[in-house]
Amino acid sequence: MTTMRAVQQQVHAKEDYDAFLAVCPSRQLLDRISNKWVVLILCALGGASPQTGASEGPRTMRYSELSRLLAGVSQKMLTQTLRSLERDGLLTRTVTPTVPVTVSYRLTDLGLSLHHLTREIRNWAQAHMGEVLAHRDDYDAVAS
Amino acid sequence: MTTMRAVQQQVHAKEDYDAFLAVCPSRQLLDRISNKWVVLILCALGGASPQTGASEGPRTMRYSELSRLLAGVSQKMLTQTLRSLERDGLLTRTVTPTVPVTVSYRLTDLGLSLHHLTREIRNWAQAHMGEVLAHRDDYDAVAS
């Protein structure tokens, strides 16, 4: 089974994926990870500290922890996004039958590799916020 | 005016932006750039070749070129996304009064700095497509 998957993976890797093509699977994958909740979840589970954005390695987080950290996410979207990330092999979902039940999420190696990119996206947003705000002021001033 | 903006920018840079907070401006910026059309437009204008994903420096592209390259984008979304990127100072929009009119778009330095990240996102999607597909097969097989 594992060998079959490895072979399948190699075959897939040999294909010429082009994310610009609407029909290409990599385009659909790109569409899915270019999503604000995906980026924020990966940032959170990667262990990035809120202020520095530095990564201290993957963290195991409970559903309620994520819900609290990602201000504004609805329960529906959080659950839905976590499930799709689990399906894609980016994170693992572990249910511990305590009372009440505990569900914890943790990045896989694959998820961690993507986390490095989303972390940089987040750092970019925080670092260039001032520039962007200044440009918006200019644009709006000219437009008015 | 320019000095005022520079000062404003410094002030903004000193604040502790935290993209996890829903009210933080950097969170809204992150929400905007975590968008499939934004990522694809930045990839296209950065000059990434469809197959290798390597960047050859910023390209100037016409509206129709972008429309053709980004398969599946609606005219409405393309225009809307380009406008918001222009407003944020990530690209410039140039109208040349030829007949018919020519409108060209080009990344600014700020846009180029973000392009480097989106290009890696795209490369990641294309590189790990096989792994993700394999994980999906596993997940769906277990679920059934």
Add this chain to the structure above:
DNA sequence: GTGGCTTCTTCCCGACGGGAAGTAGCTCTC
């Protein structure tokens, strides 16, 4: 057995995005 805790799931509805058609300005044809 009622309330409470966590992790979802379901329902309703408003907002966002796709598709197609309409617009503007100019040029070329007939």
Add this chain to the structure above:
DNA sequence: GAGAGCTACTTCCCGTCGGGAAGAAGCCAC
């Protein structure tokens, strides 16, 4: 000079996606 044609939008309609709130499941404390 009326109509077609070209690019780059803009507008309208409508389906789908996402937010908000309430319900469900499973178990324990009181």
